[in-house]
Amino acid sequence: MKVIINRNKLLESIQHVTKAISSKTAIPILEGLKIDVTTNGITLTGSDSDITxxxxxxxxxxxxxxxxxxxxxxxxxxxxxxxxxxRKLPSETVEITVDENLLMTIKSGSAEFDLNGQTAEEYPHVAQIKSEVSFELPNELIKTMIRQTVFAVSTSETRPILTGVNIKAENNYIQFIATDSHRLATSRIPVEKGLEEFPFEQVVVPGKSLNELNKILDDSEKKVEVSIASNQIAFQTENLYFLSRLLDGRYPETSRLIPEESKTTILVNKKNIQSAVDRASLLAKDNHNNVIRLETSPNSKIEVSSNSPEIGKVEEEVTVENIEGEDLKISFSSKYMLDALKIMDSEQVKIEFTGAMRPFIIKPMDSDDILQLILPVRTY
Amino acid sequence: MKVIINRNKLLESIQHVTKAISSKTAIPILEGLKIDVTTNGITLTGSDSDITxxxxxxxxxxxxxxxxxxxxxxxxxxxxxxxxxxRKLPSETVEITVDENLLMTIKSGSAEFDLNGQTAEEYPHVAQIKSEVSFELPNELIKTMIRQTVFAVSTSETRPILTGVNIKAENNYIQFIATDSHRLATSRIPVEKGLEEFPFEQVVVPGKSLNELNKILDDSEKKVEVSIASNQIAFQTENLYFLSRLLDGRYPETSRLIPEESKTTILVNKKNIQSAVDRASLLAKDNHNNVIRLETSPNSKIEVSSNSPEIGKVEEEVTVENIEGEDLKISFSSKYMLDALKIMDSEQVKIEFTGAMRPFIIKPMDSDDILQLILPVRTY
Structure with a gap:
């Protein structure tokens, strides 16, 4: 094997595939990075067996x-x-040769490295999914949908299925859903041509896989082809192939969690509510499990507050654009609220409550495609 | 107490003094930040009792x-x-009031915080050193001398005195010296007017104190007044007062460690030797205690190499500007070499060896004011 290659291009590819490589793998060869040289070019592979x-x-x-x-x-x-x-080689090009003893010689400028390699024959085969169940989306749309949902997956392994994002095809929409059972995040986009429902009952992609995918996709309009098999999902761009296992198990039916009517509806500038909640959270962090209070007050205002007897308290009135319906006092996690607001790109958000004990909804003012739901905390 | 103050200015001061505050203090009141309001302005104080x-x-x-x-x-x-x-207040000004129950009320825009305070009477007195032993230096010079020496202090408590930087006044120079007994870093600058030797036998400032001082001094030409008492040192700028304890004990006499003659002298481009040593260190990190080799070769070249049987080896020829004296093979810590080269601002550096078993010296080509000394490692 021999190759003379542009160092920066090689480095970029290395940085992509090392995102899948873990030093804590049960299969020692997966601690390595596989290099395949064919007449068309070079393919690098990294894998931790969950992600390739x-x-x-x-x-x-x-x-x-x-x-x-x-x-x-x-x-x-x-x-x-x-x-x-x-990364540290001195020249713009690098020459890599491999001899019959698996010794890699790497030359660049005046520097010469000899590195011991391992045989590629021991490296596991990488499945190439080219199923009929596939759809294409621009890079940036996939990244946006990941960003809008993946933060809400569960970090606890008590219900492993909740550590993943549920991907659904329904009524000409692709929808991403994530929940840790305390809050829920969904994002959907219309797809142009009719998309049949996936023939698999559930498509649940580990949150970790989507976080890694988000890191290596660029922000361009280039297309990603998504292909799904019974236990794996593949994301393919021109030069990248990202393969992840799917999670086993039944993803909960989340649509019935979403209240259909609202008793109190608030329309508010996103930055104003975000910074007020952020301030109220300052005193709620340690002793109070991040819980803050929100209370409607007369004159188109709401009051956001937090009280931690040992440290002190904070109160703030936030002017809202509009408020409709019943008076309300409600307590919830400021962290969940900040996570939900962070991914909203609209100037104003709509918050729909159905009472102090019921989940409430946060949406951008001008779209139904993003929906964040938060369960309140019982304090009154 | 009451004050209405510019929020950014207050924040800047808070950020300075919190550098001295530790949550791991034996004196609980030192977990706090003291605010003194007088008719002239506000003084903030933070302390961990070593640094104030x-x-x-x-x-x-x-x-x-x-x-x-x-x-x-x-x-x-x-x-x-x-x-x-x-930091998170919404408005440019903040109003702070304190009532008779030590409750601080902080108002800014629509936000209002009530924070429990503690009585300032319990806060330890801060010594104001205004000794006759003092000198003035521009901020940026003090910062430069700290940067050129403090990295070489010992991180081990086996000889506590070596965790500090020795400051000396000698022959119209102020000199900083640091050593961990494996390498030594010195930097000196001439002072204009004659400076008497300090009346104290030793002035040894904890490395940690100098690192913090370096962070809060700006890069300006503004002057710092340095005042020394028997067990404390103070650095005073217009609005900052930085007080540190001195280390007890006898700092070793380091001047006799520095070889007076050299057997092999190399003049080399700093970046070239730096990147070659950096590359050689890549394979020396884990199994090899960072040790690399340097060998003179004919034709104005040196070879930098490292060999780690399990991983591989690296060899690189570095072209030097000039080489004089005996042939040489020497092994040393690449980390110490990189630390020493990093603080050299000159384009070329001079390296003076007196044999494979003797300490060697690294200097900028054009100055005797900075000297870095490294002890080799016995491998041949």
Whole structure:
């Protein structure tokens, strides 16, 4: 195996695939980074068996020559040293050769590294999902939907299915749903051509996988092809292949959690409510499980407050755009509220309450495609 | 007590003094931040008893009004909550009032916080050193000398005196010296007027104190007045007062460690040797205690290398500007070498060896005021 390649391009690919590599793996070869050289280019692979990421570097792309010379072959490099070595090389190009004893020689400028490799034959096979159940979305839309939901997955393993995001195809919408049973986040987008429901009962992608995917997708309008099999999901862009296992088990039916009518509706500037909740949370952090209070007051105002006897208390009136319905006193986690507000891009948000003991809803003013739901805390 | 003050100015002062506040203190009142309001302005104090930092905010400075209203008084605020509260207030001004029950009311815009305070009478007295042993230096020079030496202090408590930086006045120079007994860093600057030797045998400032001082001094040409007493040192700028205890004990005489003659002298581009050593260190980190080798070779070159049988090896030839004297093979810690090179601002550095077993010296090419010394490691 031999390759002479642009160092920055190689480094970019390495940084993508190392996101899947963990030093805590039960399969020792997965601590390595697999390099496959074919006549078309180089494929790098990293995997922790839950997530597998492949990055392809073509010989030439859009008129830019990335690879000057290649002889096919394969090797598994040590993922702890190989990326740092490439990153710190002095020259713009790097020559990598592998001899019959699996010794990798890496030359760049005046520097020469000899690194012990492992045989690529021991590396697990990577499934290539090309199912008929697939749809295409722009990178940035997938990233947005991940950002709007993944924070709400459960971090506890008591109900493993809740550590994932449920992806649904329904009525010409793709919908992402996440809940930790205390709050719920959903985001949906219309898809142009009719999309049949997935033939699999449940598609639940681990939150961790979506966080990693979000990191390696760029913000462009380029398309991601999403393909789903019974226990795996693949996200494919031109040069990236991201494969994740799906979670086993039944995702709860969440639609009936969402109240259909509201008794108190508030329309408020997002930044105003966000910073008031943030201030109220300051004194609620340690002793109070982040719980703050919200109370309607006359004259189109609400009061946000928190009281921690040992430290002190905070009260703030927030002017709202509009308030309709019953008077209300309600307590909830400021953290959940801040998480929900953070992903809203609209200037104003609508908050719909159905009483102090019922879940309430936060939406952008101008869209029904994003919905955040928070369960209140019983304090009154 | 009452004060109406510019929020950003208050925040800047808070950020300075909180650098001295630790939550792990034996004196509970020191977990607080003391606020003294006098007719001239406000003084904030933070202390962990080793370091004390005071920051003064005048009513008005250079035509800018910082304080609109004040009634003298004092309080100790909770350093865990007070800074965050001030930082997140909505308006540019903040009003702080304290009632007879030590309750602080903080108002800004629509937000109102009530925080429990503690009585300022319990706060330890801060010594004001105004000794006759004092000198003035520009901020940026003090910062430079700290940066050039403090990294070399010992992090081990086996010889506590080595965790400090020795400050000396000698022959119209102020000199900073730090050593952990494996390497030594010194930096000196000439002082204009004749400076008598300090009347105290030793002035050794804890490295931690100097690191904190470095963080709060700005890079300006403004002067710092340094005053020394038998067990404390004070650094005073216009609005800052930084007090540190001195370390007890005898600082070793380090001048005899420095070889007076050299057997091999290398003049080399700093960035070239730095990046070659950095690369060689990559494979030396885990199994090899950071030890790398340097070997002179013919044709004005040196070879930097490292070998870690399980991982691999690295070799690199570095072109030098000039090489004089005997051939040499030497092993040393790449970490110490990188630390020493990092603080050199000159384009070229001079490295003076007196054999594989003797300490060697690194200096900027054009100055004798900075000297870094490293003890080699016996491997040959």
């Amino acid at each position: 990421i492949q990055s392809f570097i073509p010989v030439e792309e859009e008129g830019i020559q990335y690879i000057d010379e290649l002889e096919p072959g394969a090797i598994v490099a040590h993922a702890k040293y190989f990326p740092d070595v490439i | 930092i005071q920051s003064f905010i005048p009513v008005e400075e250079e035509g800018i009004q910082y304080i609109d209203e004040l009634e003298p008084g004092a309080i100790v605020a909770h350093a865990k909550y007070f800074p965050d509260v001030i």
